[in-house]
Amino acid sequence: MDLFEYQAKELFGRHGIPVPMGDVARSPEEARVIADELGVPVVIKAQVKTGGRGKAGGIRPAPGPAAAEEEAARVLGMEIKGHVAHAVLVEAATVPFEEYYAAFLVDRASGSFLAMVSAQGGMEIEELAARDPGALVRMPVDPVRGVDGEELAAKAGLPAAAAAVLERMWDLMVGEDALLVEVNPLICTTDQRIVALDGKVTLDGNAAFRHEREPAELTGSLEDRARAKGLNYVKLNGSVGVIGNGAGLVMSTLDVVAAAGADPANFLDIGGGAGAQVMADGLEIILSDPDVRSVLVNVFGGITTCDAVATGIVTALELLGERGRARPIVVRLDGNNAEIGRRILSDARHPAVRQIPTMDGAAELAARLAAGA
Template structure:
């Protein structure tokens, strides 16, 4: 789970890492009020989970409350690489004397942790690594010993950071460990004119598998998106940009189905894996989510029964269509059932005689029919 900048900085503050004073605003009027309370020039920063905010105009200085309101009005609602800025961080402007880069992350390739530190901050790390790889210090971190004061001093010295940066590096490591993070990154980490080390930005990725230890539901933005609604139902759903809704049991089968749909000349509208032991209720929940997507023109249900019994899938389809009522008649649903209890499942669908449901015996045939129906053929 990626955090917004303001959420990352809240974590930093809890671990004693200096950050600029600031609060988030959802309206220009709130931005003006926050700027007035800070009593200093501020920066208006779009809160989106992507990079390139500055180049897109999502980070704007404001000399005072009136300017803060005007700049927030420009930024709120801005589309930055497909991410809509629904709120801004209003933060006291901090002038850097020097800018650095610091990150700790899980190194999956080596099965451990990695520190990356540079005296050249403020630019994208990929660009830095390509143009001046020697400027980026990389140090594997022993999971047992971690980053103590001596290791932090070594990192700072090797990267050319001032000595006072070492305690901040040590605390950034503590954020990674204590918060079960996969990535903790500050770009830029700055030294001010009065020699203070401050995290001017923050990027944190948390390990979803550790959510039960932290109660991370508070980090979710309540946008009522299809992804949010699917997550609330425990579904593995990703929205795509096509017109054929796809449901399958097992990530491998769903990925294959996406390929087959594309091969039939249509674009899949989503990835939805109902899992290996899905119940009728899970099937009904999945179908409800997909039919709530206005981009979907047809639905392909592709299930190979193993742990998941095809009769449970068929009952789920029938149940979902009963609950949806008229909404369930608006788009055709192509169903391919094979494997465990497939004959029973097909009979359940045939007996239901729902006008939206078409049954096809093969995956290729089902994909071709779903593609034709999505195209209006």
């Protein structure tokens, strides 16, 4: 479960990780009150579970309460990569002297914990790793031994004052059953204080029974709407919507779409026993994404029969009306009751639906349609 920045910083506070003073506002008027109480220049930060907020205009400085109200009005309701900002963090503006990067995560490739620290922060870690691989220190973490903050800070070129914060980040990782704890940037102020200016935390949902936590806040995002329908959906940054049955098949479909020259817009697994309603729900979610320019439905019928999938597609398109006609839908059905499913789609004669018998061929057509070819 990904947390909003303000939720991550609440956990930071519990574990002794310094953060700027601030509070959450869900209206411009609340933002003004918080800024007035802080009594210093503030920053208005969109609360969305995605990156790129600064480039999208979701982080705005405000020198006083009136400006805070005005900037909050601009940010609230803003959509960033399919996520709508229903709240803002009103936070005391903090000027960095130096910026660093620090993260602890579960490294699935090695089956262990990994620390990643750099003396160069404030940019996307992928950009940093590509531009200057030597600037990012990667160190495996023994879960029994824990973290030696002084050793880690020294290797990465961080000041000694950062050592305690690194150790507290590890304490949060273990104590909260987190899969990721990231601060970018972790800053050193002009008076030599180490402060977490941003924060990302992903909690292990399988360990939720060990913790007393408030229910996840629903924001109206596509992922929240999908979760409410019981769908396994992840928003991505491409233009080809993808639906499949089974995580392995969906992952393979994402790879085939990429090989065809397009970027997938999402991961959506309708599962092994899904019926027509689940298929209809999944298609409705994907067609609600403005980034999607074509849809690829790739199903191998087993427990989920192809006729049930086809019925779900027809049902969804009937419910969506004109929205269902706006973007092309490429369907590849194979396996249990495939012939019946193909006949159902053919008989429906929906203008948005194209049927292709192979996965590669379907991906290539979806990629061309997304590109407008």
